[in-house]
Amino acid sequence: MKFIADGNLTWGASVSLVIIGLAIMFASLKFAPSSPWSVIPLLLGFGVAAVGGMCSRARMLHIKPFDNSYKKARKSYEIKGDEQDNP
8 A cells, every 4th residue: 555656645644634633632532531641642633733724735735745856856966076175
């Protein structure tokens, strides 16, 4: 099963992250006792849902957050061996 396709999460993976995040947030609000520690699962669920939502938006805008295109940009800034010795 592929989770990343064409530099972004697949549709099913991003929807699953949103649903899992919302379920974690609901469970922490419904079943966790009131204490300062009950905020941790709520924030964890929010983070998971946010990642799924941002990947969905990136897919709509044709942005590839999990792509390796930065390697091409890094190579374009390399200095050749002969040019490095000259000031």
